[in-house]
Amino acid sequence: MRIAIAGLGNVGAATLRLLRAHADLLKVRGQEITVVAVSARTKEKDRPCDLTGLAWEDDPLALAARNDIDVVVELIGGAEGVAHDLVRASLTNGKHVVTANKALIAAHGVDLAKNAEEAGLNLSFEAAVCGGIPVLKTLREGMAANRLSSVRGILNGTCNYILTRMGDEGMDFATALAEAQQQGYAEADPTADIDGGDTANKLAILSALSFGLAPDLESIFVEGIRPITPSDLSDAAARGGRIKLLGIATHGEQGLVQRVQPVFVPLSEPLARVGGAFNGIEIEGDFVGTVFLQGQGAGGNATASSVVADLLAIAHNHHSFAFGVAAKSLA
Amino acid sequence: MRIAIAGLGNVGAATLRLLRAHADLLKVRGQEITVVAVSARTKEKDRPCDLTGLAWEDDPLALAARNDIDVVVELIGGAEGVAHDLVRASLTNGKHVVTANKALIAAHGVDLAKNAEEAGLNLSFEAAVCGGIPVLKTLREGMAANRLSSVRGILNGTCNYILTRMGDEGMDFATALAEAQQQGYAEADPTADIDGGDTANKLAILSALSFGLAPDLESIFVEGIRPITPSDLSDAAARGGRIKLLGIATHGEQGLVQRVQPVFVPLSEPLARVGGAFNGIEIEGDFVGTVFLQGQGAGGNATASSVVADLLAIAHNHHSFAFGVAAKSLA
CATH class of the missing domain: 3.30.360.10 (Dihydrodipicolinate Reductase; domain 2)
Structure with missing residues (x-):
């Protein structure tokens, strides 16, 4: 599984650390997860994670367009703007999405979930609610x-x-x-x-x-x-x-x-x-x-735990139906 | 999904009640679940559940042999004897198994999980530990x-x-x-x-x-x-x-x-x-x-909640790997 991470704040950095620290464990528990590319507002910045060998995109939307990515992890935040654009574009381009963005899901979750379901993709957001608690x-x-x-x-x-x-x-x-x-x-x-x-x-x-x-x-x-x-x-x-x-x-x-x-x-x-x-x-x-x-319920490490749990679920082809139930019962 | 239930004590009766009470809900959340056949020690007995229209088998092992069943739910209990035989036979005959039997899983879980994995079947036992708590x-x-x-x-x-x-x-x-x-x-x-x-x-x-x-x-x-x-x-x-x-x-x-x-x-x-x-x-x-x-952690209704959650996971083709991780890391 090849992933991209957009947003390298606390949660993004912790997700990178977790994926590196537990590479062997995750391979056994699901699949090898390779971070291919990342994006954040500022490239030159001291971060508690190692970006060696990762492609850098100044524009997060470029992650959605890459053809060497299976899953886009959106950790930018905010209901509107670039986070929303990135999630929509990722689904349009056939990429699963994992996000910790509660504002986005609360505001646009149904539409995005419909896009995901129509495309047979996962839109996963365990990390959006109560950090590390599943x-x-x-x-x-x-x-x-x-x-x-x-x-x-x-x-x-x-x-x-x-x-x-x-x-x-x-x-x-x-x-x-x-x-x-x-x-x-x-x-x-x-x-x-x-x-x-x-x-x-x-x-x-x-x-x-x-x-x-x-x-x-x-x-x-x-x-x-x-x-x-x-x-x-x-x-x-x-x-x-x-x-x-x-x-x-x-x-x-x-x-x-x-x-x-x-x-x-x-x-x-x-x-x-x-x-x-x-x-x-x-x-x-x-x-x-x-x-x-x-x-x-918060903090980089705990939230990263939920982000990576969502990645493992995708690795298991465990199709999480997001608001599918809602969509059906609202129909 | 066509299922059989072996054992009609508290948990078995509650599982039947739940499946009936929430038939519509479960269809939306996963798949229609139809109970085809049941088995218990005594046929004539006052039970807090309705057996109308269900096939009865005096011998629980007969459930494993039926060709109109996708999943066998084992609620008999005990590490050895008929519960063990039933679970083994069900897996051999290509049926998923859901069980609440902690003694069986603690004693024979690895072997049974291997059988299940080799056959591409689920062996699910959420209900075996802490009843309704997932x-x-x-x-x-x-x-x-x-x-x-x-x-x-x-x-x-x-x-x-x-x-x-x-x-x-x-x-x-x-x-x-x-x-x-x-x-x-x-x-x-x-x-x-x-x-x-x-x-x-x-x-x-x-x-x-x-x-x-x-x-x-x-x-x-x-x-x-x-x-x-x-x-x-x-x-x-x-x-x-x-x-x-x-x-x-x-x-x-x-x-x-x-x-x-x-x-x-x-x-x-x-x-x-x-x-x-x-x-x-x-x-x-x-x-x-x-x-x-x-x-x-116990009680018919709470435990039935976990039994049926396992059925829904099977409906979603959410392959629960049981002791797969163990098997791999022990290899």
């Missing part, structure tokens, strides 16, 4: 025999880190945010995280796959964590719980209800115990009951 | 890009129920066991559960798949929960933790080390919070870090 695989395959009724989770590690620090140390929001930025848990512009947009993107994908619908960002009620104060957190502790930013989607008689909101979670629930930059998700199925998953 | 899928697929170093878990719901009741209510072991039997959580003969044998079977399968080895039951140090007293549990609580029966497998410089043992688990760890008849598993990978899963 939650999409769990939903779509592990729990596929169930009618799912709800998905609830801590889907953004940055917010959870901030809320954890505020609760444990009595820090105010601004101080905890500054610390998170210093530790590399929050971006210089933290808006997408702290105002709930990132959680909403992930929730839209989760509910679409859970309930067989198209992702519906518009209908999500979104409230972020800016207004939370240390005293909110100490009050919560006194009441035997924690405040967590949750993405919650339910599907029942009232149809789909989705919201992103700081919520009081009693300590008796596993979600209350998910601390720091970790993510946790609770999925409810009619036969299996509640399944709870916890792990690293 | 832990084998998580290990083999979701975390496939990682070198795994350890697996630790509460793998037996009966023991966890007993220890939870002893801890919460100050009950002694015998009383808690009697209650578990009354509630249907423990068998009339509880030996396999409380002496750790069931946990050992599951651990052997987990470590084989995690580390690319053959299941090795013999080398597992096994200690059950009979000697645990209420004061052990209250001491643990005073020290800020709980006593849990864990299956623990690590793979490092000392090779494979496996043990089943009552262990003190501090409340800061998610495993300490897994109460009642639930199961929990913590898996450590080098890139992804720790992934934690929790859910119903």
